[in-house]
Amino acid sequence: xxxxxxxxxxxxxxxxxxxxxxxxxxxxxxxxxxxxxxxxxxxxxxxxxxxxxxxxxxxxxxxxxxxxxxxxxxxxxxxxxxxxxxxxxxxxxxxxxxxxxxxxxxxxxxxxxxxxxxxxxxxxxxxxxxxxxxxxxxxxxxxxxxxxxxxxxxxxxxxxxxxxxxxxxxxxxxxxxxxxxxxxxxxxxxxxxxxxxxxxxxxxxxxxxxxxxxxxxxxxxxxxxxxxxxxxxxxxxxxxxxxxxxxxxxxxxxxxxxxxxxxxxxxxxxxxxxxxxxxxxxxxxxxxxxxxxxxxxxxxxxxxxxxxxxxxxxxxxxx
Amino acid sequence: xxxxxxxxxxxxxxxxxxxxxxxxxxxxxxxxxxxxxxxxxxxxxxxxxxxxxxxxxxxxxxxxxxxxxxxxxxxxxxxxxxxxxxxxxxxxxxxxxxxxxxxxxxxxxxxxxxxxxxxxxxxxxxxxxxxxxxxxxxxxxxxxxxxxxxxxxxxxxxxxxxxxxxxxxxxxxxxxxxxxxxxxxxxxxxxxxxxxxxxxxxxxxxxxxxxxxxxxxxxxxxxxxxxxxxxxxxxxxxxxxxxxxxxxxxxxxxxxxxxxxxxxxxxxxxxxxxxxxxxxxxxxxxxxxxxxxxxxxxxxxxxxxxxxxxxxxxxxxxxxxxxxxxxxxxxxxxxxxxxxxxxxxxxxxxxxxxxxxxxxxxxxxxxxxxxxxxxxxxxxxxxxxxxxxxxxxxxxxxxxxxxxxxxxxxxxxxxxxxxxxxxxxxxxxxxxxxxxxxxxxxxxxxxxxxxxxxxxxxxxxxxxxxxxxxxxxxxxxxxxxxxxxxxxxxxxxxxxxxxxxxxxxxxxxxxxx
Numbered sequence: 001x002x003x004x005x006x007x008x009x010x011x012x013x014x015x016x017x018x019x020x021x022x023x024x025x026x027x028x029x030x031x032x033x034x035x036x037x038x039x040x041x042x043x044x045x046x047x048x049x050x051x052x053x054x055x056x057x058x059x060x061x062x063x064x065x066x067x068x069x070x071x072x073x074x075x076x077x078x079x080x081x082x083x084x085x086x087x088x089x090x091x092x093x094x095x096x097x098x099x100x101x102x103x104x105x106x107x108x109x110x111x112x113x114x115x116x117x118x119x120x121x122x123x124x125x126x127x128x129x130x131x132x133x134x135x136x137x138x139x140x141x142x143x144x145x146x147x148x149x150x151x152x153x154x155x156x157x158x159x160x161x162x163x164x165x166x167x168x169x170x171x172x173x174x175x176x177x178x179x180x181x182x183x184x185x186x187x188x189x190x191x192x193x194x195x196x197x198x199x200x201x202x203x204x205x206x207x208x209x210x211x212x213x214x215x216x217x218x219x220x221x222x223x224x225x226x227x228x229x230x231x232x233x234x235x236x237x238x239x240x241x242x243x244x245x246x247x248x249x250x251x252x253x254x255x256x257x258x259x260x261x262x263x264x265x266x267x268x269x270x271x272x273x274x275x276x277x278x279x280x281x282x283x284x285x286x287x288x289x290x291x292x293x294x295x296x297x298x299x300x301x302x303x304x305x306x307x308x309x310x311x312x313x314x315x316x317x318x319x
Numbered sequence: 320x321x322x323x324x325x326x327x328x329x330x331x332x333x334x335x336x337x338x339x340x341x342x343x344x345x346x347x348x349x350x351x352x353x354x355x356x357x358x359x360x361x362x363x364x365x366x367x368x369x370x371x372x373x374x375x376x377x378x379x380x381x382x383x384x385x386x387x388x389x390x391x392x393x394x395x396x397x398x399x400x401x402x403x404x405x406x407x408x409x410x411x412x413x414x415x416x417x418x419x420x421x422x423x424x425x426x427x428x429x430x431x432x433x434x435x436x437x438x439x440x441x442x443x444x445x446x447x448x449x450x451x452x453x454x455x456x457x458x459x460x461x462x463x464x465x466x467x468x469x470x471x472x473x474x475x476x477x478x479x480x481x482x483x484x485x486x487x488x489x490x491x492x493x494x495x496x497x498x499x500x501x502x503x504x505x506x507x508x509x510x511x512x513x514x515x516x517x518x519x520x521x522x523x524x525x526x527x528x529x530x531x532x533x534x535x536x537x538x539x540x541x542x543x544x545x546x547x548x549x550x551x552x553x554x555x556x557x558x559x560x561x562x563x564x565x566x567x568x569x570x571x572x573x574x575x576x577x578x579x580x581x582x583x584x585x586x587x588x589x590x591x592x593x594x595x596x597x598x599x600x601x602x603x604x605x606x607x608x609x610x611x612x613x614x615x616x617x618x619x620x621x622x623x624x625x626x627x628x629x630x631x632x633x634x635x636x637x638x639x640x641x642x643x644x645x646x647x648x649x650x651x652x653x654x655x656x657x658x659x660x661x662x663x664x665x666x667x668x669x670x671x672x673x674x675x676x677x678x679x680x681x682x683x684x685x686x687x688x689x690x691x692x693x694x695x696x697x698x699x700x701x702x703x704x705x706x707x708x709x710x711x712x713x714x715x716x717x718x719x720x721x722x723x724x725x726x727x728x729x730x731x732x733x734x735x736x737x738x739x740x741x742x743x744x745x746x747x748x749x750x751x752x753x754x755x756x757x758x759x760x761x762x763x764x765x766x767x768x769x770x771x772x773x774x775x776x777x778x779x780x781x782x783x784x785x786x787x788x789x790x791x792x793x794x795x796x797x798x799x800x801x802x803x804x805x806x807x808x809x810x811x812x813x814x815x816x817x818x819x820x821x822x823x824x825x826x827x828x829x830x831x832x
Contacts, residue, residue: 063419064441085817086785153595154541174598174799261598262792263799278784285419 057290070286077290086269094270097256098248100184106244108188109195110237114225116196117203129200132193143186144258148173174263183259183268198240199233206232238315246303249295271295368401372679376404377418377431378731379411383723391703392724395695400683411730427669430680432731435663438482439474439774447481448668448677454480457685463735470662473771482665483684486735490656490760494549494647495623496522497615498640500531500540511645516553516583519616519647524592526615532637542587543616544594544605548657552765553649554580558657560769560826567769567827571790571814577807579650584798598795612637619643621740621756643756646763655765663771666732688734697733698743699724705743713744769826776825782818790814 057077059070081087112132119125135143150157151172159169172178210228219227253272260268275288307317386393386406393404407428409417415434421427433441441447454461460483464471470486498508504525509518525531527542552558556577557570570577587593594600600608608614610629619626623641630639646654668680686692698705698713704724705715725739733739737757741750773779793810796802815823 062440062444063422063437064444064446066423066425080781148599152599155539155596169595171595171799173596262788262795263598263801265788265792277788 054289054293056286057293059286061286073286077287078294080287081291081294086274089266090269090271090274093267094249094251096267097180097183097251097270100180101187101251102241102244102248105184105187105191106241108192110199110233112192112196113199113203114229116200117229118221118225129193129196133197134193135190136194138190140186140255140258143190144255147182147186147259173259174261176264176267179259179264179267183255186255186259199236202233202236203229235316238310239318242303242306242310242318245306246299248302249298368679368682370675371401371403372676373403373405374430374676374680375407375428376727376731377407377409377421377428378727379414379432380408381411381730383726384721386723386726391700391722392695392727395700396683399686400679402679402683427671429669429672429676430666430731431669432664432666433482435474435665435771435774436780438665438667442476442481445670446667448670448672450480450483450668450681451478453677453681457681459688460681460685463688473660473662474665474774482667483732484662484665485733486661487733487737487739488659488757488760489661490658490764492618492620493656493760493763494519494547494644495617495619496642496644497526497531498642499638500526500615503531503533504529508642509644512648514644514647516550516647516649519550520583520587520592523587523616524590527592531615532612538591539613541594541608541614542592544600544608544614545597546600546605547616547618548765549618549646549655550583551580552655552657553647553653554583555649555651555653556580558655558765558767560767560772562768567772567823567830569769569819569823569826571786571811571819572823574808574811577794577811578804581794581797581804581807585800585804588798589800593798598799612639621737621753621760623756624752643759645759646765655763656760658761658764658766660767660770684732687732693728693734693739694743695724696728697725697739713742715744769830772826772829775829775832776822778818778821778825783822786814786818786822789817 053067056067056070058072058074059067060073060076061067061070084090116125116129116132119128148156151159153159153169153171153174156172158172163169170178172182206229211224214224214228249271251270251272253276256268256270257273257276260273271291271294275291278284278287303318307319310317385408388405393406396402396404407421418431418433427446451466454464454466464480464483464486466472466480468486470484471480473484475481496508501508501522506522506525509522523542526540528538530537530540532540548558551570554576556573557568560567560569562568584593588595605614605617609617609619609626610633612630612634619641623643627639627641630641631637646656648654668677672680687696699719699722701707703716704719704722705713708714728739737753741753745753773783790810793802793806797804797806
């Protein structure tokens with residue numbers, strides 16, 4: 001009896017101690033919780049609650065009946081998507097563009113950051129940086145508009161010049177062969193300067209002592225980049241790469257849609273533009289949602305896979 | 320004290336999140352002030368309408384000044400019919416999408432316009448008031464919308480009329496030529512009988528290669544660009560569907576006609592007569608080319624006299640003359656302007672409205688189709704939007720543009736006919752020009768024989784957009800020389816195999832029902 005009494009007493013003491021610790025912790029941490037509260041609320045309201053909307057992918061949604069009363073149709077929309085005549089074409093175009101962007105476009109910001117880091121004249125460096133990231137603030141409408149103005153066949157500046165110099169005009173905008181390079185060039189031109197900022201910040205945090213030691217050892221600039229800067233950037237590069245893979249099946253609607261025309265459709269048609277043409281224009285919300293859900297699932301799989309591989313290789317990963 | 324702080328902080332953070340979503344609820348107060356328009360509002364009808372009824376109308380907004388809640392016309396209608404009229408003004412381009420959201424929230428307005436596909440789907444849900452038994456009580460409306468009119472019957476079951484519709488242009492657009500350009504090149508304007516497709520080509524080629532705008536540079540003007548359905552029509556290609564041997568066939572099956580048409584277009588492209596960027600021209604760009612004095616042959620509507628003014632504004636030294644033409648004659652004598660299918664867009668009354676409200680709404684429409692009603696709905700209110708001047712002629716006041724009184728008449732509902740652009744102050748010359756144009760355009764209608772039937776085919780709904788994209792892609796590839804002309808056979812076969820055959824079957828079944 002006495003033993004159990006002691007036991008229960010000690011449990012009680014432990015409980016009280018634990019409760020006190022929790023209360024102290026809450027008191028200390030409460031302001032921080034309060035600070036993240038708006039952020040959490042924002043995520044719940046604008047990110048998590050709308051997720052419930054995906055169930056219309058499994059319904060035959062008609063606006064007059066509303067979300068709840070529309071009929072359940074199971075996986076019919078997904079069957080339709082996978083059996084679509086163009087499904088493979090869409091998948092191929094999407095993956096092709098993403099491969100280009102990931103393996104050719106992705107290194108550009110890193111390269112740019114390394115170059116900018118080597119510039120010693122501060123004025124020049126700051127000016128260059130501003131000029132390089134300015135395109136990020138231009139919308140695709142403007143960028144594509146300018147491109148069309150310069151490159152179209154009839155009266156585009158470039159073609160008028162070609163014509164005046166006695167060369168044949170080139171159908172940059174309608175020849176499917178030019179679509180992918182043009183798209184990639186736009187992406188790099190618009191995004192590289194902006195993307196370099198994060199790498200520049202990481203470079204700034206590298207211990208200067210490392211460079212000093214390397215200089216003493218007689219390492220050249222290139223050697224320093226190779227043995228100090230790049231290894232220090234490894235973690236952030238891996239994280240950026242994993243995040244990039246998460247949007248592997250996304251190519252962004254606006255840019256593609258603006259560059260698209262009936263003559264380059266076989267290389268430019270991707271899920272986004274397809275959904276726009278078939279889903280939204282015809283008012284088929286359920287089908288559009290189904291395609292969106294499919295893309296999200298693929299994105300999730302890519303992120304989890306990339307993260308797992310990164311961890312296996314001894315990197316930190318994103319979670 | 321501490322608690323108070325915490326609560327305040329919490330509320331503040333909440334308001335941060337909520338604040339952005341609550342921006343749209345303001346401004347519902349009705350204005351009681353009706354003193355501005357006592358002059359013209361008759362009251363005899365209001366005597367029968369004892370109860371004041373609130374009525375909401377959803378209307379597409381395209382352009383012009385936006386109506387305020389106390390717009391003189393709204394006040395006029397409120398007083399005349401003893402109603403409390405509220406407009407839900409939705410941007411035209413977003414109307415389809417926004418309206419579906421409103422529908423999903425279950426808060427539909429009393430009167431709204433709706434496109435053919437939804438009109439058909441929502442019928443079975445009991446969404447609309449059946450006007451068939453009601454129309455005979457409204458003599459003007461009954462006369463304007465006879466139950467056996469094609470457009471009224473369109474998309475309705477045989478014993479019901481679920482909505483009013485716009486019965487307007489049969490043909491609105493035709494081929495138009497810059498006559499002053501022809502004069503500059505010493506070419507005489509062809510008469511309707513002389514205007515063959517070869518003549519068309521000759522003129523377009525002259526525009527493309529010579530110097531019709533007299534700026535000293537040869538070839539900086541464009542012959543013709545895309546979006547000229549009259550060329551396709553000249554080669555006998557259907558305006559989507561045509562009847563042949565008692566069966567409806569789509570244009571995608573007319574391989575032989577397409578071959579002739581594509582040969583013509585390919586030659587035009589190769590010789591630089593067809594705009595090299597015709598695939599890229601979007602939206603307003605073609606109109607900008609006309610206004611910028613770059614394009615001499617185009618497909619345009621009745622407002623060509625305004626186009627002349629716009630060209631003149633950009634090029635003050637010119638005296639542009641735009642001549643509407645009959646469509647060109649094809650090798651087999653075919654010619655035509657694309658005809659509208661009237662009756663596809665409906666104005667409906669929400670079935671939730673009670674008998675009094677339905678009566679009041681129909682009273683408004685019944686008055687709207689009369690000369691008096693139409694005058695108020697398009698000219699505005701005399702004394703506010705327009706007035707009689709010293710010579711006894713009507714003229715607009717400065718409120719005409721800022722008040723935009725024709726908004727509802729041009730965006731929601733208008734009585735049958737094309738006189739909605741004729742105003743009280745239009746000159747005799749203008750009216751004659753308008754009438755002559757209307758006659759010319761509708762002389763050569765090129766009709767879609769299956770107009771409206773496509774909404775009955777499920778395969779059409781699922782597959783048409785994609786099939787059509789594929790077929791058009793092939794057509795364009797042939798024109799720019801990426802594929803030989805024979806490729807159209809393959810495109811037509813693919814079209815049939817991937818769903819076209821089923822669509823033809825379903826459309827023909829719907830036609831025979």
